[in-house]
Amino acid sequence: MPEHPVSDLAHAFGLVDIAEKSLSPWSPVYRARVIPRGHTEARDVVVKKTAEARERAEGMAAWTRMLMANGFPVVAPIGLDAPNPQAIGEDWYVVYPFIEGRPYAAGDDVAALGDLLGRLHATQVRTGIVGGLRTYSWPEATRDDVDADLAAFREQLPRVLGAEDAAKSLAALHSLADRWWDHSLPALRAADDEHALPYASVTSDYKAANVIFSASGPTVVDPDNGGWEPRLFDLAMAVVLLHNESPSAPARMMTAQEWNDFYSSYARHISLTSTERKLWPAALDHMAWEEGTWALEDNEDAAYADARQGGYLRDLATMPMERFQLPAA
Template identity: 35%
Template sequence: MNGIKILESFGFKTDEEPKSIYPYSPVYRVRGEKYDFIIKKTQRTIERAQRLIYFTKYLKENGIKVVTPVDTKRDNPQQIGGDIYIVYPFIVGGTYTGTNDEIYDSGRLLGEIHRLSPEVNNFDLPKYNVFDFNIKEVHDSVQNIENYAKSVNLKIDIYKLKEKLIQIVPQQEELKNSRLPYVATPHDFKANNLIFNPDPYLIDPDNATWLPKVFDLALVLLLFHNELSTAPDEIFTPEQWQIFLSGYTKSVSITELEKEYWQRALEHVFLDEVMWLMAECEEDWSNPSQLKLFECLIKLIIDSSDYHL
């Protein structure tokens, strides 16, 4: 989609094709008379985008620092071509650097979001339903991972990784039927989606989903430091993980059922989010920081005994 057309659809004039500030999806920073704005692709269809807006406005009305659509003279969001685009305010502040205060405050923010979740999916957000991984997918993904690792001379225990991931596959049906508590959540709660001014401000809620609460926590542990140059190039240390949880549990409790299923939830989210990332994003293997993160993630999934709820 032509970037000029996207900007013009929201009333912004430009003679030059805008450059996306995010490499994997169109995200444009636009200068206004007083403030800057972000125009980005969001959930498809327009009805789903509107449900996302209802959710984020609810969070904002209840004290959560989260972006919501700006008032424009044009429809916001709107469909342009086959995609849905939305205009958010550009939030000024600093990026995450991995301090204990930032980790604690990030955990507290996610806990407050989970606390505000209704008991049922009142916002009709997309429901998580990815419980269909199979052995062939694991074999194919591990083969890609092995090839990429060899190409950059990274030594990983590919046999232990493959063995572990194959063991995870049969657990899916039990997780699906486990009656774990679900929450309405942004479900992309990572450091690159937070701006600190000085408290964390959520700038990308567009993946909002109805999913098991413990899955959201697992995603944080695995990928909170992904895709951010100012973040450490490794996962939380066990001590940092407990700092995050101490902030998180200021607002919400972790149930005994969630503690019981934590290990299986962590392994499942690895299959869903990390295996795909490592197997399909070949360009990440040429990034030394990403390489170190991948190495940490493999060690974690083989032995996560130091990381508990």
């Protein structure tokens, strides 16, 4: 995979050792060892691509360091004699500490993931830090784009799901597309125009695969898509993507009970406003269309044939958003 030879990464960051093979099939993420600034012994680290430009890479570093200083468990760039993060060619890379731990187990850990997300959304972020984060961008899609996506699904889903399951999923997707375009998206945009959607710092990729569970609890290990966005959207995105690309997760989305456990823990830190509660179904539609359909389209046929990832995709394809109701206030 490497977009840059690992020898370039070793030289740039002063690494004493680096693995040749990426830890991730989707992006360059390498185990390595380095001597931190002010230390004499090497420690285990991870080298990975981060944000795409200097402003965002440095903003991400400032944000994760602030989170860590405030007691939120997240990886942050370690101090090196070399710049960290830094550009290597046209790409920006960062060195994080390697977190030893175990992967997610739904029955034991789903409440802890809800608690962690609530803590993140509740963390106060200084204005100077917010300015370095990516801001939310509303989709620029037209109705023709929506219809083109539906046409692509009519070709894809019978092949990967079979005719009977595909028919059910296509009906759900057509219904979702109409709701999202006609009602949910306009309602959310109107609320944002009225400054009625509270914003928070988010990873914008909150899923089980991006959290490691150690003896001290869960730690976010992939914060590099972080931004400043409506917290309601990040909560809804977690519903849609929590079990995506997560080898240790069940072969499905969350159950209603798991969602209840997740949200109950989240709500210890965040009380949604009355407007947010009213717009929750719209937020679910928004993330189901924006992120859920992306996951369905992005996965190749082999992923649908995989017992774990394929089970998740088959559940997602039915768009079971009614499963994820908010408990009574």
